[in-house]
Amino acid sequence: MANNLRKYLKILGQLWIFSLLTSLEYRFQTIVRLFRMTFDTLVIFVFIYAFFSKAPVISGWTTDSILLNFGVFTALYSGLYVFLGNSFYDLAPKIRDGMLDGWLLKPADSQFLVSFNLMHPQNTIRTVIGFIIFLYALNRLPIYLDFLTWPLFIIQFISSFAICYSFLSIFATFSFWTYTNDLYALSDTTMFIARYPLDIFPKTFIHLFSIIPLIFVATIITRTLLGERDMLSFISPFLAVVFIIFSRQFFTFALKRYSSASS
Amino acid sequence: MRKFLAVARMAFIDGIIYREDMFLWSAGLIIGPLIFLIVWLAVIASGGKTPLSQTEFIQYFLLVMVVRIWASAWNSQFIARDIRTGYISAFLMKPIPYLAYRFGDNIGNKLVKAFFSLITILIFFIIFQVTIPNTDTISWIFAILSFIMAGFLIVMIDICIGLLAFWMDDITSVDESFDVLYGVFSGAVIPLSVFPDFIQTIFVYLPFKYVVAYPVEIILGKSQGVNLGIGLTIQLFWLVLFFVLYKCLWANGQKRYQAFGN
Numbered sequence: 001m002a003n004n005l006r007k008y009l010k011i012l013g014q015l016w017i018f019s020l021l022t023s024l025e026y027r028f029q030t031i032v033r034l035f036r037m038t039f040d041t042l043v044i045f046v047f048i049y050a051f052f053s054k055a056p057v058i059s060g061w062t063t064d065s066i067l068l069n070f071g072v073f074t075a076l077y078s079g080l081y082v083f084l085g086n087s088f089y090d091l092a093p094k095i096r097d098g099m100l101d102g103w104l105l106k107p108a109d110s111q112f113l114v115s116f117n118l119m120h121p122q123n124t125i126r127t128v129i130g131f132i133i134f135l136y137a138l139n140r141l142p143i144y145l146d147f148l149t150w151p152l153f154i155i156q157f158i159s160s161f162a163i164c165y166s167f168l169s170i171f172a173t174f175s176f177w178t179y180t181n182d183l184y185a186l187s188d189t190t191m192f193i194a195r196y197p198l199d200i201f202p203k204t205f206i207h208l209f210s211i212i213p214l215i216f217v218a219t220i221i222t223r224t225l226l227g228e229r230d231m232l233s234f235i236s237p238f239l240a241v242v243f244i245i246f247s248r249q250f251f252t253f254a255l256k257r258y259s260s261a262s263s
Numbered sequence: 264m265r266k267f268l269a270v271a272r273m274a275f276i277d278g279i280i281y282r283e284d285m286f287l288w289s290a291g292l293i294i295g296p297l298i299f300l301i302v303w304l305a306v307i308a309s310g311g312k313t314p315l316s317q318t319e320f321i322q323y324f325l326l327v328m329v330v331r332i333w334a335s336a337w338n339s340q341f342i343a344r345d346i347r348t349g350y351i352s353a354f355l356m357k358p359i360p361y362l363a364y365r366f367g368d369n370i371g372n373k374l375v376k377a378f379f380s381l382i383t384i385l386i387f388f389i390i391f392q393v394t395i396p397n398t399d400t401i402s403w404i405f406a407i408l409s410f411i412m413a414g415f416l417i418v419m420i421d422i423c424i425g426l427l428a429f430w431m432d433d434i435t436s437v438d439e440s441f442d443v444l445y446g447v448f449s450g451a452v453i454p455l456s457v458f459p460d461f462i463q464t465i466f467v468y469l470p471f472k473y474v475v476a477y478p479v480e481i482i483l484g485k486s487q488g489v490n491l492g493i494g495l496t497i498q499l500f501w502l503v504l505f506f507v508l509y510k511c512l513w514a515n516g517q518k519r520y521q522a523f524g525n
Contacts, residue, residue, distance in 0.1 A: 032436035040443045047453060051302060055311030182287035189291050193298055200305040 011108055012083075012116060019085060019119035033122050041074060041129045044195070059200040065226060066197055068137035073195040073218035074130030076157065078123045080164050085120035088172035092181040100258060111251045115169065144227025152233065156221045159240035163213050164191065166243035169251065176254040194218050213239060266359040267367045274371025282375065289379040292335070293328055297387070299452055300324040314456045319483065321391050323454050325384060326479040331451060332380045333373060334413040334474050338365055342425025343434045346520070355517070362422065362509060369418050398482050405491060406481040409473070412498050417474045419505035426509070429516030450476025456485065470505075473498040 023030050048070050052063045061069075091114060094100040103113040143149070171187035194217035198209045209215045216236045224233055278285050303320050307313055315323060342365070345351040354361050387393075398406070424441060427434050446452050448471035455466050455476050466472045477494055480486045486494050 026433050029433050029436040032440060036436070036440050036443050040446070043443070043447050050457065051306055052311075054313055055306050055309040058305050058309040058311070178283060180281070180284050180287075182284045182291075186287050186291050186294070189294050196298075196302055201301055205301070 008108070008112060011112070015116050016119055016121065020121045023121060030122060034125055037122060037126050038129065041078075041126050045070065045129075045133060048196075059197075061197045061200060062141075064137050064140045065222065066200075067133060068141060068225065069197045069218050069222040070195050071130050071132075071134030071137055072157075072221050075127050075134055076130070076160055076218065076221075077164065077191065077194075078126035078130055080161060080168075081120055082123040082127060083116050083119055084165070084168065085116075085123070086118040087115055088168060088184050089181050090118055091172050092175035092179060092184070095175055095258060096179045098259065104255070104258075110255065111169070111248065114251075115165070138225070141226070143225050148229075149224065149227075152224050152229075153221060156216075156224060156233070156236050159236035160217050160221060162240035163216055163236065163243050166240070166247035167191070167213065169247040170243075173247070173251050173254045176257045190214070191217065197222060213243070267363050270359065270364050270367030271371035271374075274368040275374050276371075278372045278375030282379075285372075285375045286379045289332075289376050289383060292331055292376075292380060293383055293387075296324045296327050296331075296451065315454060318394065320454070321393055322396055322483060323479060325387060325391070325393055326482060327451055327475060328380070328384050328387075330410060330413060330475055330478050332377050333410060334417045334478075335373070335376075336369060336418045336421035338369065338418070339421045339425035339434060339438050342422060343428035346426075346428040346516075347432075351520070361513065365422055366415075366418060396483055398484060402481055402484065402487070402491075405495065406478050409481055409495060409498060410478040412495075412502055413474050413478055416470065416498070416502045416505065419502065419509055420470065420474075423505055423508050423512055426512040426516055429512070429519050445471055445474065448472065449474050450479070455480075467494070467497065470501040473501055 045067070048066060049063065052058060052061075052066045056062065058066070091100075094103075100114070103117060104110050106113055168184065168187055168191070172181070172184045174183045175181055190212070191214070193209065194214045198206055198215045198219045201209070206215070210232070215232065216239060220232055220236060223229070300320060303313065303324075304317060307317050307320070313320070342351075345354070351361075354364060357364065359367075420441070424434060424437055427437055431437070448455075448466060448469055450472060455463055455472060458466070473494075477486070477498060481491065481494075
């Protein structure tokens with residue numbers, strides 16, 4: 001198992017270098033993209049500050065706690081996209097053209113290669129901005145600290161990473177039937193709901209976002225730091241395992257549908 | 264005109280074939296504004312002071328959804344790909360101007376998307392119990408005029424961005440930068456009246472507002488009298504400017520263009 005782990009970390013490293021060199025091929029584009037990412041992340045930060053500063057408390061959330069939630073989401077989701085990049089967006093064209101063989105025939109796990117073959121190192125800047133916003137908001141808030149807070153935060157953060165990945169992977173896998181990435185694009189758009197604390201939405205939406213597990217992406221994590229724990233606070237690791245297993249089984253099932261250009 | 268309609272019909276049929284994509288695209292178009300609407304309603308429900316009332320916010324965002332069905336474009340990457348791969352050579356020999364082809368393709372697809380989007384928007388109208396704004400007939404006429412110009416304007420901007428591929432290897436940075444500016448300054452995400460007055464004055468002279476927010480502002484009675492005339496004139500100015508820019512880019516781009524067989 002240790003050997004396998006080392007092997008996949010090495011492959012991940014190689015894919016990272018490949019993606020970095022590819023992005024540096026068009027340096028001007030990369031610089032513009034970095035500015036764009038910084039600009040639009042900061043614009044959303046300003047928007048959120050402008051929205052929520054108009055009311056002192058919204059459904060129990062202050063402006064600073066909402067910013068904390070935004071920081072958690074941005075750091076987490078952008079961090080995920082550093083590794084995912086355009087891989088899932090590129091899956092549908094590869095399936096349509098029968099060109100997925102190049103990745104399926106390699107001596108490594110297919111889902112792993114399909115997920116991480118087109119990374120976006122540029123998203124690191126968004127991740128860093130997310131962490132800065134997180135630290136800024138954390139500094140302004142009275143954080144509830146006991147022996148459980150930080151370990152629970154770390155476990156929930158990692159679980160959220162896994163849940164987000166699995167959620168996106170499931171929708172990307174539908175490309176084997178639809179031959180387009182529209183469903184994946186829709187799932188990606190839907191995830192951005194989690195940049196807001198979901199408690200501010202109407203009750204029906206909160207129940208919906210507990211089933212589509214958006215509430216576990218950032219809201220539960222932020223609640224933990226603010227000292228608000230309930231049953232949902234301890235569910236995310238188990239949910240992460242369930243989602244990972246399901247996404248894996250679904251991908252394996254979908255691969256049976258694939259026929260390559262030479263089949 | 265016949266050729267234009269033929270292209271639009273082909274795009275319409277293409278859209279019908281890929282109706283699942285059209286439905287998903289329509290859903291994606293609506294989710295963004297819907298989320299922002301719910302967030303704003305939460306702020307108002309918590310006693311927040313906002314420049315628009317709850318009713319106005321609901322009307323604004325649902326009208327934005329309607330406007331965005333028409334005022335949307337997605338051709339820039341396809342144009343850039345055609346130029347890069349040499350496939351645009353085929354269009355140089357077609358008996359239809361490239362602009363007319365792209366407009367026809369855009370409108371044909373939009374008719375299919377409109378079908379799915381309008382059903383969804385109608386459901387939201389019912390759920391949110393939206394009332395039609397009490398606007399006079401003249402304002403409706405000007406709003407429709409502005410609405411039509413908005414659609415042509417965004418397509419012109421999109422085509423101009425795509426034609427930059429005659430000079431650039433990859434237009435993605437320009438395309439994405441425009442998307443960010445569009446998102447912030449068009450009013451699609453946040454009503455422009457939320458911004459401070461001096462920033463709103465800057466928006467008046469930029470093209471982004473006239474792609475989404477301006478037709479909605481006319482319907483909501485936020486642009487009347489002299490301001491209405493000025494706004495429509497500025498919108499027309501941008502439309503003409505981007506048309507002239509298209510002509511320049513297309514003419515000069517063809518001089519630079521080379522492909523196998525040329």
